[in-house]
Amino acid sequence: MTNGKYVPKRRFKEFESDGEWEQKLLSELAEVEGGGTPSTVNPQYWDGDIDWYTPAEIGESVFVDQSKRKITVMGLDKSSAKILPIGTVLFTSRAGIGKTAILAREGCTNQGFQSIVPKEDLLASYFIYSQSNKLKQYGERIGSGSTFVEVSGKQMSEMPLIVPSIFEQKQIGNYFQTIDSLISLNQHKLDKLKDLKKAYLTEMFPAEGERMPKRRFPGFEGEWSTKELREITSLITKGTTPLDKSGEGEVNFIKVENLDASNGKILSCSKISSEEHNGYLKRSQLNENDILFSIAGTLGRIGIVESRILPANTNQALAIIRNERSNLRYLAIALKSGSVTNFILRNPTIGAQPNLSLEQVGSLEIPFPSLDEQKQIGEFFHKLDQSISLQQQKLDKLNDLKKAYMNELFV
Numbered sequence: 001m002t003n004g005k006y007v008p009k010r011r012f013k014e015f016e017s018d019g020e021w022e023q024k025l026l027s028e029l030a031e032v033e034g035g036g037t038p039s040t041v042n043p044q045y046w047d048g049d050i051d052w053y054t055p056a057e058i059g060e061s062v063f064v065d066q067s068k069r070k071i072t073v074m075g076l077d078k079s080s081a082k083i084l085p086i087g088t089v090l091f092t093s094r095a096g097i098g099k100t101a102i103l104a105r106e107g108c109t110n111q112g113f114q115s116i117v118p119k120e121d122l123l124a125s126y127f128i129y130s131q132s133n134k135l136k137q138y139g140e141r142i143g144s145g146s147t148f149v150e151v152s153g154k155q156m157s158e159m160p161l162i163v164p165s166i167f168e169q170k171q172i173g174n175y176f177q178t179i180d181s182l183i184s185l186n187q188h189k190l191d192k193l194k195d196l197k198k199a200y201l202t203e204m205f206p207a208e209g210e211r212m213p214k215r216r217f218p219g220f221e222g223e224w225s226t227k228e229l230r231e232i233t234s235l236i237t238k239g240t241t242p243l244d245k246s247g248e249g250e251v252n253f254i255k256v257e258n259l260d261a262s263n264g265k266i267l268s269c270s271k272i273s274s275e276e277h278n279g280y281l282k283r284s285q286l287n288e289n290d291i292l293f294s295i296a297g298t299l300g301r302i303g304i305v306e307s308r309i310l311p312a313n314t315n316q317a318l319a320i321i322r323n324e325r326s327n328l329r330y331l332a333i334a335l336k337s338g339s340v341t342n343f344i345l346r347n348p349t350i351g352a353q354p355n356l357s358l359e360q361v362g363s364l365e366i367p368f369p370s371l372d373e374q375k376q377i378g379e380f381f382h383k384l385d386q387s388i389s390l391q392q393q394k395l396d397k398l399n400d401l402k403k404a405y406m407n408e409l410f411v
Contacts, residue, residue: 006162007021023162024163025157026116030116030128032117034114034153035053035082035113037111039079044075045078045079050106051107054069054110058090058101062177067107080111081110083108085103086106087117087118089115089118089129090113091113091116091139093112093113094145097136097143097151098137100136114152116156121166126177127163127172138156138159139151182398187395193391197384200384201333201337203215204216208339211224220369224367229361232331233324236320236322237283237358238317238358241315248273249271249272249277252270254286255314256297256301259303262385262388263385263389277313285311285312293318295317299354299356327375327377343360
């Protein structure tokens with residue numbers, strides 16, 4: 001809203017001279033329809049041709065056109081389910097209020113929905129879908145129930161909305177549909193890269209009990225050896241929780257949550273004072289190329305200390321591993337290999353939270369090929385991680401762009 005008027009901060013050029021948006025109730029712009037479930041003991045009601053959605057199926061895709069279960073015409077007639085037209089915005093109304101999707105073909109739902117059927121020339125499907133967060137917030141705020149929170153059709157119908165003409169709605173909807181398509185495409189690319197990395201981790205390191213991997217670079221042959229981590233490092237230790245909990249100071253203080261799980265990058269972190277860093281926390285001062293390995297809570301997350309993050313320190317949830325006899329990039333990725341992850345799954349000490357002792361970390365068995373092969377493997381995964389990081393950056397930019405325009409194109 002600008003200057004108290006129903007006008008967005010940004011408008012498409014052809015609508016700049018249009019007047020204010022109008023406030024309406026959802027019931028003025030759409031029908032709100034519930035759903036129902038045919039009797040599950042009557043086989044004549046099931047395995048028909050009519051899509052029948054449950055809340056568990058909603059939230060992954062913008063458009064849906066294939067439900068997991070289908071009902072028959074008889075099942076539809078013998079329940080409170082109703083056929084909903086293409087363009088209906090499905091809205092989950094209980095046990096997880098606010099998941100949305102747009103019907104790409106006719107279908108119906110169970111009773112866990114209050115779906116929005118836009119009235120022709122009054123409400124555009126993608127315009128209202130793009131405000132899913134507002135729908136969710138409203139439903140959660142207005143919903144009630146003793147067993148579980150639920151929002152009724154009457155309550156949803158009374159939701160206030162501020163809308164422009166149908167033409168401007170469609171333009172806004174088309175714009176966000178384009179952004180959402182790009183986000184979906186880039187998310188798919190990112191997922192494929194991550195899956196590729198998992199596959200290579202399985203194939204480029206020996207399976208448990210084996211001495212050679214399934215996949216190798218040309219020119220390398222023969223069995224790999226195995227070494228305990230303590231044999232190839234000069235230091236394995238951990239940090240301590242600082243006494244000063246303010247998070248302020250000159251020295252970076254790294255925790256598990258500051259490690260990017262996908263690529264080992266160290267993200268923004270809190271601070272401690274130089275006095276603490278050089279005093280009772282001196283034992284856990286970090287050096288460039290130290291490997292951080294999470295040993296409490298979330299186990300096995302990896303980070304590599306870069307010069308840009310120094311001076312830095314860490315707490316007792318992260319083991320500090322100082323490499324001595326192996327390729328740094330190789331060792332970091334070897335700590336994600338199957339033999340290490342399987343050890344973690346078998347050996348955590350369970351207390352208030354899963355944890356590994358420094359003794360257990362030191363005894364981790366690391367697959368150990370020649371240094372030349374280590375270098376090639378380390379470089380390969382480094383480049384793959386760079387591709388993953390680049391793809392993540394593209395996705396983050398698109399999500400940031402969408403967020404910015406959501407704030408500017410809507411009232």
